[in-house]
Amino acid sequence: MTAEIMVADGTATARITLKVRLRAVCYQVTAVATVGQLLQQLRVSRPDLIILGSNLADGTALDLCRRLSNDRQVADIPILMLVDPDQRLAALQAGATATLDPGVDEQMLMARIRTILREIDMPPPGMQDAEPIGMAEAQAGFGHAVHPLVALVADHPARAQRWRQMLSGRMSCRFDIQTPDQALGAATSGRSADIYLIAADIRARGDGLSLLSELRTRQGSRDAGFVIAIAPERAELAAIALDLGAGDVMPLMLGTAQAAQAAAMTLQMLLSRKSRIEQRRADVQRQMQWAMTDPLTGLYNRRYALPRLTQMTREARAGSRRLAVLAIDLDHFKEVNDTYGHSAGDAVLVEIAHRLRNTIGQSGLAARMGGEEFLGVMPDCPVDQAQRLAESLRRVVQDMPVLLPGLSGGGQIRVTASVGLAMVIPSGQVGSEQAGQMAIERADRALLAAKAAGRNRVVCACADRAA
Structure with missing residues (x-):
């Protein structure tokens, strides 16, 4: 989108010349001759840059610059002042972003404008080439x-x-x-x-x-x-x-x-x-961070996890590698809330999320999909390794009790989890998003099978047996 520049100069030839020079390089330009006209125009539109010249009939450029810099509504609009070198310090003290000699050549004028606009248009450093959210x-x-x-x-x-x-x-x-x-x-x-x-x-x-x-x-x-x-x-x-x-x-x-x-x-x-x-x-x-994480557990949320799974599927296919998808659900979690209260339920979710994140590790994805349901994704993970990982996760949930907060009466309880495992097979027959979604559906069906078989177990969709 073309930047909007407002030019204020009391000398008609200077104002018109500057307007022509700027429009020649496709900037949108509004030119005014007085302080009053500039202030009135600012109520109508908000420019990306203000260029202040001299000879304003109803005030000085320095006073106007100072006034604009102290006005909260427009103070963040950069001001380029065209002043003689001996006035440069006064212009900077008045709040000018930069100064140039009124007789500046075309190349320097345009370079200075580009520099100022680059500073206000660019995204925060480090964000231009950032990896996907959270990575x-x-x-x-x-x-x-x-x-x-x-x-x-x-x-x-x-x-x-x-x-x-x-x-x-x-x-x-x-x-x-x-x-x-x-x-x-x-x-x-x-x-x-x-x-x-x-x-x-x-x-x-x-x-x-x-x-x-x-x-x-x-x-x-x-x-x-x-x-x-x-x-x-x-x-x-x-x-x-x-x-x-x-x-x-x-x-x-x-x-x-x-x-x-x-x-x-x-x-x-x-x-x-x-x-x-x-x-x-x-x-x-x-x-x-707020948009992509679950506020209770600190794990990624569903909004982030599904697009990230699509990307991980795409990467796995490009490298002809397998991707493991784990659907995890805590067993009888409603009974924890009903017996000990919701603060105890929250404590369980936080602790299990911590164990899940540590078991999956930095190379994988751990997410809370809602309630007591979690998702784990492991890249470059063959079936046998995925089954061992799923079993390790089941055991780390089962073997260590969860400490309850004092608000719930303290103490500790043991919880278990059922796990469904499915693999994303490298194939070009369906799209990456569809392939990831299909893997989640297979993992969910395996999870239901684990629940039906008595809970606290791992069922692998690809092997069609409990681990």
Whole structure:
């Protein structure tokens, strides 16, 4: 979907020119000339980005930026301000997401816009290429919440020392001077920085951009923030750096207190953005966890288990391997609830779920399908191994009593389980979803046979006999 950009500039030629440039690359653009028009338009539509120019008839761009940043309803809309370099610090202090010179060339303008929109459009880091729900790799939290780590990779140790001297009094961060090899080595070993400040030219022309690309592909550092420091004569690298994934660019030399303060604010904004993204990721992971797990036992629920079984069936077929499906039901569970109360029943379900998960192991799938019914799936599991696993599960339920909570009067009880076993046979005659469902149906029929035969036993559908 095309991004919507709102442009506010009091100079007609500047406003029209900017509108034409943006529409030429297929952005949806709304242009206004005054503060009042912008505020009125915000009540009608919500843009993805606001670009503030100058010469607004009824107020200054700085005041408007400050007003928007303090308005909860629109404060999260990024603002790109077109200001002279000597106004950059004031613009950042007013709440601008980024600044550009009013005479910026087309390449740099579009690169900066793409960078800002990329930050708001992208899913939380680590979620783009995640495995199916619940199978994703655990993500690292926000590394140093109190004192984040900023890695300084300069073209000369003296430059890095100067950066640290100018920034350390303006930010509550730890600063670590690193060579490119040290930065890559630390990222590979899981000791990445929260932010990297990298010179565009370190040992050779443009090698800082190569380092940026490398760090963005490493597992340990791909979610960090990046700022590229560029010499005045190498200004053409700014747009390239942004398109390679840098969050911002800054001057190579921090010669004045104003320049150092602007750099510190840039780094701090990247740290804040990183923290927000980490929180988004945690929220998404938590919501996914709630959606796919049974709240009582912590096992996967039916909503997750059935699609996952389909996927495991597909994987088994691709590798010509067998898949074992176990239908497990606790015997006489209603009597536990009727005799000891529902808190005792819950305690039994939680304990049996724990035993099931430990018996199935990390490579398999354990799920609560509802009530006292459970599902177990084991990949790459021949029939004989599946029968031994099912019998082990039956015994681990039977042999160890379950401790009851004090609310139920304490003590302990013994419970048993009946187990039905079926195999998914590698075959291309039916689809993976249908094959998985057929295996569950066969396992359920085997479970009913186990119940009819006296309970507390395993019946294998494929062998048609009790184990």
